[in-house]
Amino acid sequence: MxxxxxxxxxxxxxxxxxxxxxxxxxxxxxxxxxxxxxxxxxxxxxxxxxxxxxxxxxxxxxxxxxxxxxxxxxxxxxxLSWHNSRCGSCSTICYVDHSYKTQCEGFYWLRIKWLRIIIKMLADTGKNSPC
Incomplete structure (x- = not known):
């Protein structure tokens, strides 16, 4: 001052x-x-x-x-650590989403997310298949 x-x-x-x-x-x-x-x-x-x-x-x-x-x-x-104060109830990883809300991201949910992406890619690929 x-x-x-x-x-x-x-x-x-x-x-x-x-x-x-x-x-x-x-x-x-x-x-x-x-x-x-x-x-x-x-x-x-x-x-x-x-x-x-x-x-x-x-x-x-x-x-x-x-x-x-x-x-x-x-x-x-x-x-500067925000992880512990912002993640409170998360037992694994958390992130701040596009609306500035804290979201938990566990490995289980991460695997499901990737599985959904792979299934969608396979489904989209199958639509264009001649078989």
């Missing part, structure tokens, strides 16, 4: 000189730069502050962390 004025709040972690005034940063020298970890409500955004970027971090307790520690976590990256 960048703010026109300094902010004194436990939700705002000052980036210090790490970003302020850095030539590679898009945050101007006259602004104050902060990060927030753990989320905040829209009402927590202070006057004359604006949200510059958002990203995900691994689930963890981020209280009382310095910007250097937060920066290291961001540099490390995160694992």
């Amino acid at each position: 960048s703010c026109a004025n300094p902010v004194n709040s436990p939700l705002y972690v000052d980036t210090g000189t790490c970003l302020n005034g850095a030539k590679s940063s898009n945050v101007s020298v006259s602004k104050h730069s902060y990060v927030n970890v753990g989320g905040m409500k829209a009402s927590d955004l202070k006057e004359l502050c604006r949200l510059e970027r958002m990203t995900l971090l691994p689930a963890k307790d981020y209280r009382n962390m310095s910007f250097k520690e937060i920066h290291s976590l961001l540099a490390y990256g995160f694992e």
